[in-house]
Amino acid sequence: MVNAEGFYVTTSEDQRARDLRDDLRDDLRDVGGPVSAQGITVDRGTMLALDDVWLDLDPGTFTALTGPSGAGKSTLIWVLAGALAPTSGTVTFAGQPVTDRARAAADGIGIIAQGNALATPMTGLENIVVPLLAHGIRPAEARLRAESALEQVGLGDSTNHLVEEFSGGQQQRVAIARALALRPKVLLADEPTSDLDAGTRETIVALLAAQADAGAIVLMATHDQWCADQADAEWHLDEGHLSRAR
Numbered sequence: 001m002v003n004a005e006g007f008y009v010t011t012s013e014d015q016r017a018r019d020l021r022d023d024l025r026d027d028l029r030d031v032g033g034p035v036s037a038q039g040i041t042v043d044r045g046t047m048l049a050l051d052d053v054w055l056d057l058d059p060g061t062f063t064a065l066t067g068p069s070g071a072g073k074s075t076l077i078w079v080l081a082g083a084l085a086p087t088s089g090t091v092t093f094a095g096q097p098v099t100d101r102a103r104a105a106a107d108g109i110g111i112i113a114q115g116n117a118l119a120t121p122m123t124g125l126e127n128i129v130v131p132l133l134a135h136g137i138r139p140a141e142a143r144l145r146a147e148s149a150l151e152q153v154g155l156g157d158s159t160n161h162l163v164e165e166f167s168g169g170q171q172q173r174v175a176i177a178r179a180l181a182l183r184p185k186v187l188l189a190d191e192p193t194s195d196l197d198a199g200t201r202e203t204i205v206a207l208l209a210a211q212a213d214a215g216a217i218v219l220m221a222t223h224d225q226w227c228a229d230q231a232d233a234e235w236h237l238d239e240g241h242l243s244r245a246r
């Protein structure tokens with residue numbers, strides 16, 4: 001079958017993928033403005049984890065954050081997410097100060113944490129459904145979104161496995177699906193491909209790029225230069241100092 005746009009549509013799965021993409025575009029139509037870090041310093045006592053960091057991230061852009069272990073990548077992500085108060089400086093999203101994690105989450109700032117942070121007594125599906133319910137999504141819609149997100153990361157066949165029954169890389173994909181299902185306006189992904197094989201890594205990076213294409217602000221911390229090369233821009237952190245790599 002050929003649709004109105006002239007695309008050949010072969011299966012209902014293709015249609016479902018199109019519907020998902022359209023829903024995402026609707027949800028991300030009005031991100032509202034950039035995420036902006038203005039003079040962020042985080043003093044860890046013996047050292048500065050971040051030293052006067054300035055960064056603007058615009059809607060519709062996919063940005064990589066690189067740098068050696070201990071450079072401050074996770075620290076910057078937590079500050080941008082409103083989860084860690086900087087020693088000095090401010091973060092804004094669409095002109096509003098970001099100071100509180102719960103408020104930031106309600107405003108659409110999502111995070112994929114380094115190390116996954118899944119709830120182990122629950123299944124993969126439940127890990128995704130619970131935050132959706134907390135965001136006021138109705139149960140039937142939450143279940144559909146969770147199933148779709150698991151399909152997107154290649155885990156559509158194992159929705160009811162307990163977290164401990166997933167491998168490390170599969171757990172990482174559940175955590176990615178959990179963040180994607182919330183359709184965040186801002187997606188802060190902290191080394192989201194560190195446990196993945198090359199093929200799965202490509203799928204996940206393409207999913208992150210698609211969020212930005214739909215209008216989201218996407219920031220991905222990574223040690224993987226191939227992943228960084230797929231982003232629109234790359235910023236580099238070294239001992240708390242941020243500079244533009246490309």
Ligand SMILES: Nc1ncnc2c1ncn2[C@@H]1O[C@H](COP(=O)(O)OP(=O)(O)OP(=O)(O)O)[C@@H](O)[C@H]1O
Pocket residue numbers: 044047049067068069070071072073074075076114
């Ligand atoms: N809770 C904490 N208390 C004190 N120092 C911390 C804390 N968390 C991180 N640090 C320090 O802040 C610096 C930056 O750490 P951060 O986790 O941001 O680095 P990173 O770039 O994400 O590293 P990796 O690539 O290993 O994840 C490190 O020197 C680390 O030891």
Ligand SMILES: [Mg+2]
Pocket residue numbers: 073074075114190
């Ligand atoms: Mg880190």
